[in-house]
Amino acid sequence: MKPMRLIIVAVGGQGNLLASKVLGEAALLADIPVRMSEIHGMAQRGGVVESALVFGDAQSTIISDGEADVLVGFEPAETLRALNKCNARTTVITNVAPLPPFTVAIGKSHYPELDQIKSLITAKTHRLIAFDAAAQAKEAGNLMSLNIVLLGALCRTELLPLTTDAVREAIRTRTKQAFVEANLRAFDLGYQAAA
Amino acid sequence: MHKLLTDQPGHRMLMLGNEAIARGALEAGVAFASTYPGTPSSEISLNLFQIAHQTDLYFEYSTNEKVALEVAGAAANTGVRAMCMMKHVGVNVAADALMTLAYVGARAGLVIVSADDPYMFSSQNEQDNRYFGKLAGLPVLEPSSVPEAKEMVPYAFELSEELNEPVILRTTTRINHSTAVVALGNLTTPQPAGHFEKAPLSFVTVPAVSRKLHVRLLENLARAEALANTSPYNFEEGDGTWGIICNGVSYTYVADAVRDLGIEKQTRILRIGFSHPLPQARVKDFLVECEKVLIVEEGEPFMEEAVKAVAQQAGLTLAIRGKGVNLFSRLYEFDPAMVRRVVADYFGVAHTPPAVVDLDDVPEIPARPPTLCAGCSHRATFYAVKKATEGLDTIHPSDIGCYTLGFLPPLGMGDFVICMGASTGSAGGFAQATEQKVVSFIGDSTFFHSGIPGLINAVFNKHNITLIILDNRTTAMTGHQPNPGVDMNELNLDGYGQISIEALVKSLGVGHVSTIRPYNLKKSIAAIREAVLFDGVSVVIAKEKCTLYAKALKQLHGKAFQITNRCQNHRDCIRDLGCPAFYLEDDQVRIDPDICAGCAVCAQVCPEHAIAPVKASP
Missing domain, CATH: 3.40.50.920 (Rossmann fold)
Incomplete structure (x- = not known):
């Protein structure tokens, strides 16, 4: 099976590692080869969390610059920052609700314009799916389900060698029982948003 | 039941590399495990710590890596399988024990995990610890994948027992922090308590004994090479x-x-x-x-x-x-x-490099460096030290922990950091070689780890230094592991002692010892000023629980603060404290109530007293 390489970037606390885990568990359920790696620096202290997931026949657990087939960004500036992982055939999915870094919040540096972020990514990659995943997560009943909203959008692209059912099953069995309903709603909203 | 205790051989499970190593140890029947936490090794220990509460496994967080290895080395020489985990630089600390433990060997399996960190994702250097195998004369095993890491642990124990030598399992971050599907093997029940058989001519390394033991070590190395040839x-x-x-x-x-x-x-x-x-x-x-x-x-x-x-x-x-x-x-x-x-x-093969997108027209993206958390007491202490030393030419040696981040603006507290514990030793050197005032920083866990000898040195050699012990009541940086100053009853764990930093420091004969609550800025500044002006060794213990730890223990009760209409936009709060709860809206400073931990430090800094608690809605 040809390798499929996925990068997920987020700010610490946005649930990147859980999203990766759900995809990994879905691959395990579906018997699809998967390996992943994560770098979380000082995630609890506001840093960036990057996960790499490699599905199919490859042994590496990391993804070189220009070699991601799909990039999912939980925060628009972080999506833009990870553009070095992309090539002209990459599909990019991003949340558009910003979480400005502290230096921006106190006026010491400038956050790029959202329209500029979107047009740059659109120009340089195969396809950009951009929407307010934070709003969808709130609609699903829990802002913390933003990660699952984006998994819904990711599944809609049909780029992963995973069925939507397998991912839903992983959400049902591998996320906290108290949040399963909200998570499944979030997944469906994300799935619709990426139409 | 802990997921790594799942007793279903053949069952396939998604595991982090560090979970796979812990599981490998359980399949090998590890009876004894010790560590000092350090990224990227920490999750091996965390899992074994949790599992020790549910099984007969003995696990301890030791004061430092050297002690951890001494503890594990002794246990292995009573006949129980022992494992000792640490990050790569931890092996430097354990090296004194390691070098001669190699002479003495191990009666039962002893596996030392060295987690190296190429690229220094979370380390101060990227030393290659394979050289420790060469230096000590010990076998080194290196897995290429997560499933292989699990397999290699039982093999490492068998190899250790075949050679009667410790074995080093050397990983890198991309093994420790990768995740893959691992098939479970059989769990092995650990041996019950060991028994030490005296053999002074094998265990007491006086020169006459060591001359024989070195011969034995080289013979073992030759046997190890024969095994490596067919491994x-x-x-x-x-x-x-x-x-x-x-x-x-x-x-x-x-x-x-x-x-x-x-x-x-x-x-x-x-x-x-x-x-x-x-x-x-x-x-x-x-x-x-x-x-x-x-x-x-x-x-x-x-x-x-x-x-x-x-x-x-x-x-x-x-x-x-x-x-x-x-x-x-x-x-x-x-x-x-x-x-x-x-x-x-x-x-000489043709290849197409990946077609990386052209990033020339991408605007500068604001960095997202890690910062001290909202409500972190280190911020308050650093601010207080800055105020207390205004007008003085100071040097601030610092140490390894969250507080290393204090070197960044706006606090700028941290001038020299090399390794665990060095803030106390290097302080003496700076004080002796210059006319500058030395005020150094060390965390509670790092103080226990290796800061104490440097402080004793300063007392004995009469160095003129002030040491600030940032006592946040846990080992915060690596994920809130216990240290000897932690009240383990708060974690519902009994059977532990507790060491008072204040009593320890006083017992060393430190001339001036004070304890501050850093959230009270006025008193803290006064106490630090007094300590700094003291001629000789002074210690200030800044005692306040890590906010994340307090939150996890459900002890965080501070109310969020807000900027009131008395604000004159001086912005001392943002400029001097740099707390991540601040943001600007319409050119006015605001506080994000979801981030604010209610420490009230900014309220004490504001010249207009414009920062006040959010009133409970009626």
């Missing part, structure tokens, strides 16, 4: 004449590169998983089949130099390359495309 962890793939020798995660990049380049038929790979002592016979047999050879290893040219020595001895003159210009670097970690490019170039 299943040193294997070949392919039967071409383009040779590639690789280890660890580099093997996975090589395997992908060879397949992507379509050169399976031309190549012959020797994957070295049992890397010290180098299996010389195996390497020689490999070299004679090759036209030229490329060595692919992150870090230092450890294998490259040894392989070249083998070739020289065998009179082989083929090209053997690894590190160098247009080849591999000794810096940082490797990645699949880099390895593919070097393999293609070295063997």
Whole structure:
């Protein structure tokens, strides 16, 4: 099976590692080869969390610059920052609700314009799916389900060698029982948003 | 029940590399485990700590890596299998014990996990700990994948028992923090309590004994090499004449590169998983089949130099390359495309580099550096030290922990950081060699780890220093592991002692000791000023629980603060404190109530007293 390489970037606390885990568990359920790696620096202290997931026949657990087939960004500036992982055939999915870094919040540096972020990514990659995943997560009943909203959008692209059912099953069995309903709603909203 | 105790052999589970290593230890019947936490090794310990509460496994967080290894080394010599985990620089701390433990050996399996960190994702250097195997004369095993990491642990215990020597399992961050599917093996019940059989001529390393033990060690090393020559962890793939020798995660990049380049038929790979002592016979047999050879290893040219020595001895003159210009670097970690490019170039194969997008027109993206958390008491202490030392020419040696971040603006507290505990020792050197006032910083866990001897040194040699002990009641940086100052009853764990830093410091004869609550700025500044003006060794203990830890213990009760309409936009709060709860809206400072921890430090800094608690809604 040809390798499929996925990068997920987020700010610490946005649930990147859980999203990766759900995809990994879905691959395990579906018997699809998967390996992943994560770098979380000082995630609890506001840093960036990057996960790499490699599905199919490859042994590496990391993804070189220009070699991601799909990039999912939980925060628009972080999506833009990870553009070095992309090539002209990459599909990019991003949340558009910003979480400005502290230096921006106190006026010491400038956050790029959202329209500029979107047009740059659109120009340089195969396809950009951009929407307010934070709003969808709130609609699903829990802002913390933003990660699952984006998994819904990711599944809609049909780029992963995973069925939507397998991912839903992983959400049902591998996320906290108290949040399963909200998570499944979030997944469906994300799935619709990426139409 | 802990998921790593799942007793279903053959069951497949998604595991982090560090979980796989912990599971491997349980399958090996580990009875005893010790550690000092350090990224990227910490989750091995965390899992074993949790599991120890549910099984007969003994686990401890030791004061430092040297103590951890002494504890585990003693246990293994009573006949129980023991494992000791640490990050790569931790082995430096444990090195004194390690070097002679190699002479003494181990009666039951003793596995030392060294978690190296190429690229320094969370470390102060990227030293290559394979050299510790060479320096101590001990076997080194290096897994290439998460499933192999689990398999290698029981093998490491068997090898240790076959040789009666400790075995080093050397990983890198991309093993520790990768995740893959692992098939469970059989759990083994640990041996019950050990018993120490006295044998002073084997265990008491006076010179006459050590001269014999060194002979034994070298004999063991020769036996280890014979085992490495036939080890299943040193294997070949392919039967071409383009040779590639690789280890660890580099093997996975090589395997992908060879397949992507379509050169399976031309190549012959020797994957070295049992890397010290180098299996010389195996390497020689490999070299004679090759036209030229490329060595692919992150870090230092450890294998490259040894392989070249083998070739020289065998009179082989083929090209053997690894590190160098247009080849591999000794810096940082490797990645699949880099390895593919070097393999293609070295063997003269056409390849297409990845088509990276052009980033020239991408605007500068604001950095997102880690910062001290909202409500972190270190921020308050750093601010208080800054105020208390205004007008003085100061040097601030600092240490390893969250508070290392204090060196960043706006606090700028931290001038010299090298290793755990060095803030106390280096303070004395700065004080003695300059006319500057030295005020150094160390965390509670780091103070217990290796800060105490430096403080004793300062008292004995009468250095004029002030040491600020940032006592946040936990080992925060690595994930809130216990340390000897922690009240374990708060974690519902009994059977532990507790050490008072204040009583300890006083007992050393420190001339001036005070304890502050850093959230009270006025009193803190006054106490620090007094300590700084004291001629001799003074210690200030800044005692306040880490906010994240307090939150986890449900002890965080502070109410969020807000900016009231008294604000005159001086912005001292933002400029001097840099708390991540602040933001600007319509050119006015605001406080995000979801982030604010209610420490009230900014309220004390504001010249207009414009920062007040959010009133509870009626």
